[in-house]
Amino acid sequence: MYPNWLAQRVQMTPNRLALTFEGKSWTFKQLFDEVMNTAGTIKTAGLEHGARIAILAPSHPQLIITIHACWQLGCEVVLLNERLSDEELAYQIEDAQPTLVLVKENFQGRIGIYKKITLEDLSKMNSSTINIEEEWPLKRTMSIMYTSGTTGSPKGVRQTVLNHTTNATASAFNMGVQTDDVWLCTMPIFHISGLSILIRSVLYGMEVTLYSKFDVVRVVDDLVNGNVTRMSVVSVMLERILRELEERGENVSSRFLTMLVGGGPVPSHYLERAIARGIPILQTYGMTETASQTATLAPEDAARKLGSSGKPLYLSFIRIDKTNKPFEEGEICIRGGHVTPGYIGKYEQTTSQEKGWLYTGDIGYLDDEGYLFVVDRRSDLIISGGENIYPAEVENAILQHPMIREAGVCGVDDEQWGQVPIAFIVSDAEISLESLREFLQTKLAPYKLPRKLHHIKEMPRNASNKLLRRELREWVTSKSNE
Amino acid sequence: MYPNWLAQRVQMTPNRLALTFEGKSWTFKQLFDEVMNTAGTIKTAGLEHGARIAILAPSHPQLIITIHACWQLGCEVVLLNERLSDEELAYQIEDAQPTLVLVKENFQGRIGIYKKITLEDLSKMNSSTINIEEEWPLKRTMSIMYTSGTTGSPKGVRQTVLNHTTNATASAFNMGVQTDDVWLCTMPIFHISGLSILIRSVLYGMEVTLYSKFDVVRVVDDLVNGNVTRMSVVSVMLERILRELEERGENVSSRFLTMLVGGGPVPSHYLERAIARGIPILQTYGMTETASQTATLAPEDAARKLGSSGKPLYLSFIRIDKTNKPFEEGEICIRGGHVTPGYIGKYEQTTSQEKGWLYTGDIGYLDDEGYLFVVDRRSDLIISGGENIYPAEVENAILQHPMIREAGVCGVDDEQWGQVPIAFIVSDAEISLESLREFLQTKLAPYKLPRKLHHIKEMPRNASNKLLRRELREWVTSKSNE
Structure with missing residues (x-):
């Protein structure tokens, strides 16, 4: 068991500053009061201890309060990335099967048919009383985030009380903690x-x-x-x-x-x-x-x-x-x-x-x-501006194009973003980069769209027919050095 | 499970300073090397994983190295207080039943009949090879320290991996950690x-x-x-x-x-x-x-x-x-x-x-x-110069005196030590403070000996005959204010 994160903190240092955003500040006590109020509205909305709640909202104190509120209610949160395409969002929601999606009003069109409540509507509800849990089981899932693996399909990764607290503790031992941090x-x-x-x-x-x-x-x-x-x-x-x-x-x-x-x-x-x-x-x-x-x-x-x-x-x-x-x-x-x-x-x-x-x-x-x-990086992971792009995921999307028979994606160095994805295809006809990007734009987040497109006769593969993305990358590098 | 404390540390920051004593310093790597060498000698002395080892030695790097060495061998340590009387030491060793007592040479006369090896002799032994455990179970007892409770008999308190690491973590969160601490x-x-x-x-x-x-x-x-x-x-x-x-x-x-x-x-x-x-x-x-x-x-x-x-x-x-x-x-x-x-x-x-x-x-x-x-404080605990003195323990020792029928001990304020113990007795004849202290000196550590002695006709007791030490204290306080 581990102490309820925010409830324990507010017992210890209620008057210390917790959060500052655009000139406004919250002490831990003020944050906790807003969290408990929001938790009460989520309960009023019909959610119970153990429910899975997906959240789609921009970085804002309201998002922080909503996440903590779900945790106070004993719910796990699926954190959705606003930069994803509608199809990607739909895949994640379909996979996670949340009881409810909490969504910022201006994003609600992106949630499709799933059961949702806007944060704006939530704030108008009456707040029910919540029983505060003094401790949480170490194995409780607190957050779920989607990340793609070698398969190219996004997987929902569970992050438990133990996972998060172990990480925060190890980080404290490593880089130190100061009371005025x-x-x-x-x-x-x-x-x-x-x-x-x-x-x-x-x-x-x-x-x-x-x-x-x-x-x-x-x-x-x-x-x-x-x-x-x-x-x-x-x-x-x-x-x-x-x-x-x-x-x-x-x-x-x-x-x-x-x-x-x-x-x-x-x-x-x-x-x-x-x-x-x-x-x-x-x-x-x-x-x-x-x-x-x-x-x-x-x-x-x-x-x-x-x-x-x-x-x-x-x-x-x-x-x-x-x-x-x-x-x-x-x-x-x-x-x-x-x-x-x-x-x-x-x-x-x-x-x-x-x-x-x-x-x-x-x-x-x-x-x-x-x-x-x-x-x-795993599965030739491309990291572009800190966002992970899995080549297999982009390739899978490209392969949905009726004219394209084979696809390979790799990252190339980019002055601004570190890396950007580029695509290689084997196709029945010439396809322009613009038309490919247009085809992909409902399927993939904008940062995943290929910046360049190369037509080739066949993909480099090893004996067991596995795509050799490293060779694609080397080919680009050697060409650019010519 | 938790990482092996010192072994994990030496992996991370081998060259950082671990210890300084009288102008000499050890990095974590140097400390670890000495610890492993000592652990090897303890193994040569016949001790195995899971053994209980008592240690009686002054504060010195050798003591730190010995404690860590026992831990690397997977042994629990009973830490003995050099200030205790021989009888108190004998009680603790008898109660703990260690496989072996490791003792600084000049203290060895205090260990009596128990199986012991001096740290000096240990250092002359060949060092056996130790298998380093990467992790330790959270429930493993690392240290045992004796403390008296309401009964007045010292009890050996187990301190586990979980106990110590929880405490160190909570302390880090509370007072902070700096990399140059x-x-x-x-x-x-x-x-x-x-x-x-x-x-x-x-x-x-x-x-x-x-x-x-x-x-x-x-x-x-x-x-x-x-x-x-x-x-x-x-x-x-x-x-x-x-x-x-x-x-x-x-x-x-x-x-x-x-x-x-x-x-x-x-x-x-x-x-x-x-x-x-x-x-x-x-x-x-x-x-x-x-x-x-x-x-x-x-x-x-x-x-x-x-x-x-x-x-x-x-x-x-x-x-x-x-x-x-x-x-x-x-x-x-x-x-x-x-x-x-x-x-x-x-x-x-x-x-x-x-x-x-x-x-x-x-x-x-x-x-x-x-x-x-x-x-x-618990059982009218007296804290004298940071040492705990349990009245019941002192009273039990006093009551072994053949002429004394009842005894009560309490603490009074002392400019230098915070508190010191004083005794009240009901006895068959007048007994001097000096003779009482002489009687007690083989039984109790010096700091536990009463500083004053009062003869009284009967002890203040409640309806269930429990000694009211608070009344003894009040009586002294009111007298000193007269």
């Missing part, structure tokens, strides 16, 4: 990178400054003025912050302690520029299945271990499948209390684990000092 | 206040500066020069630190973050003097059965909540037995992962718990904001 959250809350900030907030009693979206001018103001002490970003955001600081000729405040950079490797020249601006970079490797970070590279090792994702966190174990020799590549396996117990819906009976070890699909090695190097 | 340990390691520092050290990757004993001049040097960031003390030590600072006209470094004051309430004028010297005081309430802190009072509440022990830590619940009304006194009950599963030896089958709640024997109340006030 303020974490700047510009990551989407439907991502584990965003949600995990909210959980650290209640466990540590830490203030969160929330932005509805990444706004580089305001971010840099906060960093320079010492308004925040920690922040999570992906490389593309880091680069924009660096550029803004460089243009202004300013450094971040000495009060700022940690820039946690996830979602793929950080180019080395970013690191040097960050050091010059006084930004302590903590590179991290994690995923939806590990409730965020599982390894991080400390600032003092950044130069010495260029390209590494660092060491496992204190409550995490990492090994390379089928080897225990340094520098030998293999599939990265992860174990610990932060690892998901599994999936919901269609993939409920499947597992990517063996004896407690999560098989990530990522390829990497450990060096002679135990530092992790990620060589190749 | 250094904790000054002048508390005995056989006390939970000292041992818990060692556990925080390996979990957080934090350096410990160890003193063999409290030395106010060196302590103040370290505080003023910014060599340390945290420290645990009892009131009597705090007072001496304050006096030294005042005499020097100095303040502690701004790098110093937390003075954790346990072992009884802190007089209010100490608090004011501490503020004047820049010392952030965190008053705490805890006990052997809760693996150290269970409630703490934050600096910002110290003035507003004078005399309070603060709020429960994040992973701890506190309630007052038989009431949920603010300000109503009753027995303090504690629940959480930090609460011992129970005792060993003679008291193995007994419990002071009900439905997960530990009945502390302490009397207190929660105010309308949930702050804990301890009104009366």
Whole structure:
């Protein structure tokens, strides 16, 4: 059992700041009061302890309050990504089978036929009384997030009380906690990178400054003025912050302690520029299945271990499948209390684990000092602006086109986004990039649409006919170097 | 399961400082190497996984290494207090039935007939190879410490992996963790206040500066020069630190973050003097059965909540037995992962718990904001210089005197020690304080010996004949005010 996150926090430090958004602040007591009121309205709407509730709403205090409200009611939440296409959303809702979808009014057209209530309508309901649970079972699923695997079909990953609390604890041991910490959250809350900030907030009693979206001018103001002490970003955001600081000729405040950079490797020249601006970079490797970070590279090792994702966190174990020799590549396996117990819906009976070890699909090695190097992302994962794009998922969508016989997708480097997806097809006739993108736009989120299209005669495949996406990538690289 | 504390730490930050003692320092890697070597010698001495090992040694790196070595071997340690009398030591060893006692050479005469090896002899043995356990079961007993209860007989309290890690985690959430923290340990390691520092050290990757004993001049040097960031003390030590600072006209470094004051309430004028010297005081309430802190009072509440022990830590619940009304006194009950599963030896089958709640024997109340006030310590506990003295234990020893028919012991205020024990007796003849102390000196540790002796005609007792020690105390207080 574990204490009810927010209820326990409000007992301890009711008057400490919990949240700031656009000039308005909430103490933990004020947050809790709004959460309990909202929980009461969700109960009035007919939901009960144990129900599954999907939420589609932008990053806003209302979303935070709604998530906590579901948890106070003892419900699990499916966090939906507003950037997904209607078909993708429909797939996830169909798979998760939530009792209800809570949706921001302007998004309600995207939910289709499923049972929904808008947050606006909810706020007009009377609030029923909720019995506060003092503790929660460690195995209770708190959140569900969809992520695609090797198959290309999105899977709903369960994140339990144990998963989230283990991660927040290991993070505290690793990067420290200060009683005056303020974490700047510009990551989407439907991502584990965003949600995990909210959980650290209640466990540590830490203030969160929330932005509805990444706004580089305001971010840099906060960093320079010492308004925040920690922040999570992906490389593309880091680069924009660096550029803004460089243009202004300013450094971040000495009060700022940690820039946690996830979602793929950080180019080395970013690191040097960050050091010059006084930004302590903590590179991290994690995923939806590990409730965020599982390894991080400390600032003092950044130069010495260029390209590494660092060491496992204190409550995490990492090994390379089928080897225990340094520098030998293999599939990265992860174990610990932060690892998901599994999936919901269609993939409920499947597992990517063996004896407690999560098989990530990522390829990497450990060096002679135990530092992790990620060589190749799972299923040739493309990370574009911090969003995961699974080639198989894009290929499956492309293959629905009646003229296309084979499809291969890979990522290529991009100055702004880190990587962007490009497509290779074998088709019966010439197809333009524009017509392909148009065909795909109802099926895929905009960031997943291929930026380039190449017609080829046949796909590179290995002996067992498996598509060799690495060869596609090499082909593009060699061509661009010509 | 939980990661093997030291083995996991050395994987993460092998080169970070773990320990400093009299000018010599150990990194976690160096500490681990010495620990593994010592573990190997203990194995050579015939001890196996699961064995119970008692240790009697002064605060010194050798003791820390020996404790960790026992843990690496999968053994539980009984930590013996060097200040106890030979009879008290014999009782504890007899009760714990360790396979072996590891003893510092100059203490070996105190161990009597039990199977023992000196640390000096151990260091000459060859070291066997140890299989490192990657993880430990949460229920494994790591340490055993003796503490007396209402009965007056010392009980061996089990402290498990779960107990210690829950406590260290809750402490991190409460007071924070910094990657450059250094904790000054002048508390005995056989006390939970000292041992818990060692556990925080390996979990957080934090350096410990160890003193063999409290030395106010060196302590103040370290505080003023910014060599340390945290420290645990009892009131009597705090007072001496304050006096030294005042005499020097100095303040502690701004790098110093937390003075954790346990072992009884802190007089209010100490608090004011501490503020004047820049010392952030965190008053705490805890006990052997809760693996150290269970409630703490934050600096910002110290003035507003004078005399309070603060709020429960994040992973701890506190309630007052038989009431949920603010300000109503009753027995303090504690629940959480930090609460011992129970005792060993003679008291193995007994419990002071009900439905997960530990009945502390302490009397207190929660105010309308949930702050804990301890009104009366369990079984009229006397806290003298941070050491617990149980009146019943002293009374039992006194009653062995052939001329004494009844005995009552209580604590009175003492400028230096906080409290000291005094005795009341009903006897057949006049007995001098000196002869009583001489009679007791083989039976009790010196700090437990009564400082005063009063002959009375009968003991104050209630209707059910229970000794009313509170009345003894009141009688002394009223007399001294005359």
